[in-house]
Amino acid sequence: MNDANQVLLALDNQSNIQLSGDAKKLTEGYVVKGSKDSESLQQLGRAMIRSKHDMAMLEMRYNNSAQAGQSDSMKLIEAKFYAAQAQNTGVLKQLIRQNPNSVVSAFAVGNLLNPEEQFAFIDSIATQLKKTLPDSRYTKALAVKLDPLRATAVGSAAPEISLPSPDGKPVALSSLRGKYVLIDFWASWCGPCRKENPNVVRAYNKFKGKGFEIYSVSFDQDREKWLKAIQTDGLVWTHVSDLRGWESAAGQTYGVKAIPQSVLLDPQGRIVAKNLRGDALEAKLASVLK
Incomplete structure (x- = not known):
């Protein structure tokens, strides 16, 4: 044996x-x-x-x-x-x-x-x-x-997040209420996150004018690497981070143990789906943003 x-x-x-x-x-x-x-x-x-x-x-x-x-x-x-x-x-x-x-x-x-x-x-x-x-x-x-x-859990009201944006000013998740919002947990050093970014960019470009926004929460600790990754990958939406890595306040609130991880909210701020990637994200957005 x-x-x-x-x-x-x-x-x-x-x-x-x-x-x-x-x-x-x-x-x-x-x-x-x-x-x-x-x-x-x-x-x-x-x-x-x-x-x-x-x-x-x-x-x-x-x-x-x-x-x-x-x-x-x-x-x-x-x-x-x-x-x-x-x-x-x-x-x-x-x-x-x-x-x-x-x-x-x-x-x-x-x-x-x-x-x-x-x-x-x-x-x-x-x-x-x-x-x-x-x-x-x-x-x-x-x-x-x-x-x-x-x-x-899906169906629950999403807990509030309010973290600094790249310019240092805090941006609240609730400020995007009224649209479908994808909370995207990622980091510049995360290989799978960077591979998934083109799919997220494609979905954003396709649905940004139809009531869809993205609220990206970075698990970075190095501000310069965070900003460079945003620019390199063409991530032209809302970004926030407290630059505390895995100790991120938002990450702890949402129980994030691995990245990439995502949560999709409806216009009222309720969680409607989790961890949609690639074609699955586009299919879900197409179904809710008719």
């Missing part, structure tokens, strides 16, 4: 679990009987293996296209990546729905789904688990993870 040759089991101190398979290749086609939770874990494991393989293949194709300078192919592969990601999330959610009162579901929703993107679903499962498995450490950990996200 080692890291590459192992299986996960769920032990409840009651079931008589029978595990069979090739000891040298245990992960390949093992059979588990006597524990519904362990059978669920097996299904979960198989889904994760397929997902990891699919994503790795798409990432390899994307990198090859990037090296060859094939921008059209990169866009197609990126779209397939997001589609595969959505499909894999759907598979996980279906497995969880089939076993809403299982410790496996508590483990899965807490560790395998993105709480930012799947808050409503995860919250519904967490509510059920509080009734059926209140003492489970997974249920308790899930509550700790979800509580800070409630303030920025």
Whole structure:
């Protein structure tokens, strides 16, 4: 047994679990009987293996296209990546729905789904688990993870932000009320952020005259690098930063743990979507800005 040759089991101190398979290749086609939770874990494991393989293949194709300078192919592969990601999330959610009162579901929703993107679903499962498995450490950990996200869940009123702009004057998020506003958390040193910026620029140019604005919050600490990135990437919208990096007041308010991250607000300041990127951002804006 080692890291590459192992299986996960769920032990409840009651079931008589029978595990069979090739000891040298245990992960390949093992059979588990006597524990519904362990059978669920097996299904979960198989889904994760397929997902990891699919994503790795798409990432390899994307990198090859990037090296060859094939921008059209990169866009197609990126779209397939997001589609595969959505499909894999759907598979996980279906497995969880089939076993809403299982410790496996508590483990899965807490560790395998993105709480930012799947808050409503995860919250519904967490509510059920509080009734059926209140003492489970997974249920308790899930509550700790979800509580800070409630303030920025889809449908909630967006917390206020007021930080200095490049000229030093504070600009409040609420000053843009009346338009759809994308709060864009980024930094000049963040590679994925800089790669996403052309998509954000394209969306801004397409919808800026139709009631759409962007409020970019930088996690920079170096003012000059921040301003240079704004100019280099052509980001001609509202920018703010307290230049405190990961200690950004806005980042802490919104629970930002990784960037790029974005939050879309409606004209009344309510959160309507989170982490829309590339074509998904344009599609959402096209649907709300008819």
